[in-house]
Each structure stands twice: as structure tokens, then as C-alpha cells.
Amino acid sequence: MTSDQKFGPLRKGLLEFLILQIISADKVYVADMMKRLQDTDFATQEGTLYPLLSKMRREEFVDYEWQESESGPPRKYYKLTAKGKTQLAEFKDYWAYLNTTINQLGR
Amino acid sequence: MNTVIIINLNGNAFHLEEPGYQALRAYLERAQGQLKDNPDKAEIMADLEQAIADKCAHFLRPHKNVLIAAEIDAVLKEMGPVQTDGEAPAGGTAAPEQADTRTGGAPAAPKRLYQIRQGAMLSGVCAGLAAYFDIDVTIVRILFVALTLLTGGLWVLAYVAMMLVVPFANTGEEHAAAAGAPFNAQEVIDRAKKHYGEFKDSKEWRRHWRQQRREWRRKWHESAYWWGHNLQRNVHTFSTGAGYGSHLGATLLIPFLAVLNALLFCLWIAAIISLATTGGIFGWAVAGSVPLWVAILILMFVYGVIARPLRHARRAIYFSTSGYGYLWFAAWYEILSVGVLIVVGWFAYTHVPPVHEFFQHFAQNLSTMWNNVVNSFRHSASHTSAWLDACLSAAGSAFLALRG
Numbered sequence A: 001m002t003s004d005q006k007f008g009p010l011r012k013g014l015l016e017f018l019i020l021q022i023i024s025a026d027k028v029y030v031a032d033m034m035k036r037l038q039d040t041d042f043a044t045q046e047g048t049l050y051p052l053l054s055k056m057r058r059e060e061f062v063d064y065e066w067q068e069s070e071s072g073p074p075r076k077y078y079k080l081t082a083k084g085k086t087q088l089a090e091f092k093d094y095w096a097y098l099n100t101t102i103n104q105l106g107r
Numbered sequence B: 001m002n003t004v005i006i007i008n009l010n011g012n013a014f015h016l017e018e019p020g021y022q023a024l025r026a027y028l029e030r031a032q033g034q035l036k037d038n039p040d041k042a043e044i045m046a047d048l049e050q051a052i053a054d055k056c057a058h059f060l061r062p063h064k065n066v067l068i069a070a071e072i073d074a075v076l077k078e079m080g081p082v083q084t085d086g087e088a089p090a091g092g093t094a095a096p097e098q099a100d101t102r103t104g105g106a107p108a109a110p111k112r113l114y115q116i117r118q119g120a121m122l123s124g125v126c127a128g129l130a131a132y133f134d135i136d137v138t139i140v141r142i143l144f145v146a147l148t149l150l151t152g153g154l155w156v157l158a159y160v161a162m163m164l165v166v167p168f169a170n171t172g173e174e175h176a177a178a179a180g181a182p183f184n185a186q187e188v189i190d191r192a193k194k195h196y197g198e199f200k201d202s203k204e205w206r207r208h209w210r211q212q213r214r215e216w217r218r219k220w221h222e223s224a225y226w227w228g229h230n231l232q233r234n235v236h237t238f239s240t241g242a243g244y245g246s247h248l249g250a251t252l253l254i255p256f257l258a259v260l261n262a263l264l265f266c267l268w269i270a271a272i273i274s275l276a277t278t279g280g281i282f283g284w285a286v287a288g289s290v291p292l293w294v295a296i297l298i299l300m301f302v303y304g305v306i307a308r309p310l311r312h313a314r315r316a317i318y319f320s321t322s323g324y325g326y327l328w329f330a331a332w333y334e335i336l337s338v339g340v341l342i343v344v345g346w347f348a349y350t351h352v353p354p355v356h357e358f359f360q361h362f363a364q365n366l367s368t369m370w371n372n373v374v375n376s377f378r379h380s381a382s383h384t385s386a387w388l389d390a391c392l393s394a395a396g397s398a399f400l401a402l403r404g
Helices: A003-025 A030-038 A046-058 A082-105 B018-034 B041-057 B069-079 B096-101 B125-133 B137-150 B155-165 B172-178 B185-201 B205-224 B226-238 B242-278 B292-320 B325-351 B353-360 B362-403
Strands: A062-067 A075-080 B004-009 B012-017
Touching (some): A030 A046, A046 A062, B012 B069, B125 B137, B242 B292, B353 B362
Antiparallel strands (some): A062 A075
């Protein structure tokens, strides 16, 4: 098993928080999110993203609104809910804590 | 040149080449299967269809309005397999072809109400409802009868209405849809197996039982002739031609078997006589505690065990000789056996004094033998009753002691 395969589940678990982070800046639609993730290790596809977003909406971390676009059909623009903002803040704290723990254990 | 199919993706019409259409259909069906328990299934499917439509639109130009199969494949590859939380992603991008081979994502089959002619009493409405709700057809029928009685016959109208409105399931696919079962080869096989099981359990069980008994009988005969067939095979093995060889083998074996059997029989009779008159077998005393009748039974059993393979061997030889040849062998065998018996009897009568005496006092000896056997039986019976008495009195006194 390569390290890339080993990190797969880790990336999968983090994807949700990365999306929270992307949405926190501004309202975005799915193609935007994918473009942002494209050049990172978290590059993802619609097949994964749509079910994930629908789950996050059910858990009330995100919500969307329809917006007309100049070209093509109206698009779903996602934004964070209050609960989503709290979740993102919690995640960032926890991530910092994990970082500290990993670094301290190494000494 | 390829057939073109027009499809509707979330409200957008597209022209697709046939293979591309098949690939897209497989992808969407798999997606539906993955999302079948998802409360937002319809919305996600619409999103996916829209995303596919957007990607497809990139391939279209004013003078190119058909999507070829390779383009659809590229679009689906870009979309990636639909994954829910339950399923780990395969680390990066997985082509839809790979996704299709996974077993988990069987497409959810549509379920429709049909009338099913097979097993129908009237028109198959009840059978169709039973298939649709996956319950026993009898329950549906009882419900219908009860409703008819309760509504004073008005429910019959409902039945008639369904008879007229609900379509018939004609094709295999429609039958599958009536029960909501996916229609593929494995399913058809499974259903056939299930039906076979039902058929076996119900109306045809009697016939099956008879078949089964025939089978048991056949097996029993086979095992009974095991020895014989083994021998028969040996006969065939050392013979060159089947007919001639087995004939030769039989001709050689029959006298041997006949003599062996007759000698064994003489030995057995002599053993029984010696046991009955002297209380031992050829001077070898039977253990005192064994009653005479038990000893005789044991002797009979032992003879049976030894003689059994010989008997089967003889039968096997009869079988191995084709046609009516076995009749000659049977006659040959019997004549030899009786001949050996007479020779042995005559030899014993003339050369062995005790046997000579035995036959001279045959009637007297017979009554002695009989008396011995009866006495031994009575003796052991009284032994048994005395033993029972002792047991009962011991139990009685134990009971009294416990009560006292």
C-alpha cells in the first residue's frame, strides 16, 4: 500500500471541512468548488461532491440559493449557516490541536 | 454510422450515440442504486443530470449536435462514481466502467402494479397486488373477500375496475417489475430455483415421495450387491473379453464357491449339533454364563456374516453372465452344493463314530437337543425373574427406608 492510498481515508474525512472553508469566503457553486480543489490533493468529482453537499445540507451546515446565470440554467449557490460557521471554527481549533500534538510527540 | 437516441437530462435534450446512451444509462442507474436510501435522492439525481448536461454541452457546436460514445465516456469519467458515506472512495478518480463492476450498486428496479395471469383465480389482480406488496396471494384474496362482504358486494366493482385499468404483465421484464425485482440472468435463475422449491413442497410432493422411495430402494439394492459387484468387476478385470472372460471366470469360480458354501454349511450344522448335545463347540466349552439359546443365536449370526459375501459373489456371477446363462450356473451351483453335502455327510457317517451314533439315535438325539434348548431358555427365564424379584424387593425396601 502506497502512502497515497493510506492517506485516502484521511483526505476523505477532511473534504467536508475543506468545503466548509471554501464556502466560508463567499457564496460558491459546485463548479467553483471543484476548480478550487482541482490543483490540490483534494481534487474531487461531482459524483462525490453532490451527495456530500446534500448530506451537509441535511445536517444544516450549509444551505443554497438559486441564482440565474448569464449562460445556461440557474445555479445552486452554497453558503454557510450559523451552525456551519461554528463547525468550521471547531474544526480549525481541533486541527491546530492535532498539529501541536503531532509536533510535541516528535520531541 | 450509429443509431442516435434523444434523451432528456434535467430538462435538456441531447442526441447520443447508442453505446454512449447505454453507458450513461448504466451510470445513472448505478447512481440511483447508490442513493436509494438517501432522502435527497431526487435532488441529487437532478444535480448530477444537470452537471452531465453542462459537461455534454461543452462538446456541442453549431454543426455538431450529436455526442459520440467516447465523449460520453469522458464526461462520465469526469463525473466520477457516485459515492455516499457508506462507501470509501477508491483514492482519486475511478472510471465508471470500474464502478459498474462493483457488486454493491445494483440498480434499483422500478416497481409497477400488473395483473399476473400465472396462478390467477379470476384475472390476476390479487396475484399482482401480492407481488407488488410482497405478501402471500392468499392473504390478498381473503382481504378481498372480506372487503366484498363488508361493503355488501360493492368491492367487486373495485376489482372490476382494477381488472380493466391495471395492465397485464406479459414480458419477463414486466413480471420482474411487478415484484420490483431487477431483471437480469441471475435473478431469473434465482426465481426459477425458488419456484422449483415451491413446486416440490406443495402439490407434487406425493410424486416426489414415490420417486424418493424408488431411489432409496435402488440404493439399498446397490449396497446389498456391493460385494457381488466388486467381485463381478474382478471377474471382468482378469478376463480378456467381457462375454467369454466372465463366462470363464464364472465357470472357475462357481465350483469353488459351491464347495466353500457347502463346507461352511456342514461346519455350521456340526457346530450347532455339538453345542446342543455337549454344551460346547467341538470340545471348546462355551462360557458357563451364556445360555444355550444365546450361543445358538450367536452361531447363526456368525454363519450369516460369513456366508453373506459368498451369496453375493454367487449372485454377481449370475449377473455377469449375460442372457439366460445364469440359469445354468445356478443349477450347476446347486448340484455341486448338494453333492458336497452328500459326500461330507456320507464321509462323516462312515468315518466319524460320533456322527454315526448321532444319526443312529437321530430321533432320540433330536428330542435331547430340543429339551436342552428349552431347558436353557426356561433356566435363563427363571434367572431373569429371580433377578427382577431381587431388584423389586430392593427398590421396595429402599422406598420403605426412605419413608421411615
